[in-house]
Amino acid sequence: MAVPRVVSTRFGAGGEKHRHKPEHDRERAAVLNLVRKIIRVGRVTEPHDADPAPLEGVVAATADRLHGSVQVRQVDAGSCNGCEAEFSAAFGPVYDVERFGVRLVASPRHADVLVVTGPVTKNMAEPLVKTFEATPGPKLVIALGDCARNCGVFAGGYGVAGAVADIVPVDIEVPGCPPSPDAIVAALRQIAGR
């Protein structure tokens, strides 16, 4: 019977013992520093004890059908990226909206909710419509930030096609320029219902 030969390069050619290298000490020290910092800092997540505000009508009925598991696709239709910065913070360790059953997905085909930022530029109007059409129902659309609601500071701009509601149906608006992560978490919690 043929004896298997060890060919792994993990321990060096021919199965030699791994030689100690200075960079391994540095990597180990970096990992230990990280572990110490995690223990020292502890949990940073903001408490959110109050129940989310209830939704009404068709929006509430649609949110109910998601059963507290909300997959979100974000669409930048022409924002300055200020809204994106706050939206990212809502998914970071401090605001941690994922603990309420809200997750980001990479495709509208996997999404329940579209979060749209910015005024809709002429170049983004058609992609936004296609993204909306590619999202399976039941679905909801959030217009995030003043630009998404009414074009904000970009109103009247030569490249602006309109607010989000001028292009696709909007269910929930989150005001602010930009909205705070707290406001973003509150809107998403309304949909998740927890």
Ligand code: SF4
């Ligand atoms: S609402 Fe304010 S932060 Fe958001 S895209 Fe418009 S200008 Fe930028």
